[in-house]
Amino acid sequence: MVNRYRRSYYLSSCRRIRLTLDSSMTYRSFRSAHPNPVHSDGSKIVVEVKFDSEHAEDADGTLSAFPFSFTKNSKYTDGVEHVFYQSRTPEGAGVRGRT
Incomplete structure (x- = not known):
């Protein structure tokens, strides 16, 4: 399985807190019966916040x-x-459910 996404990087003005925004996520299986179908979760945005433990109070x-x-x-x-x-289903079809 391959997952791909677009990542943006941000740094706080105090330079102690790093933030990333991940969007435009797509997923693909190498073992699919379909020719490389892409599954998309385009509406989801993942925010990751990173900081050293000594800056937890600032964070x-x-x-x-x-x-x-x-x-x-x-x-x-x-x-x-x-x-x-x-x-x-191919990308953008919007059908969800367990098989």
């Missing part, structure tokens, strides 16, 4: 300004679910 203050909560995410796990467990 907490910065993260509290975001209007959403943070959870763990795995782009690999998302890809496995899209490629192997959801309906085998």
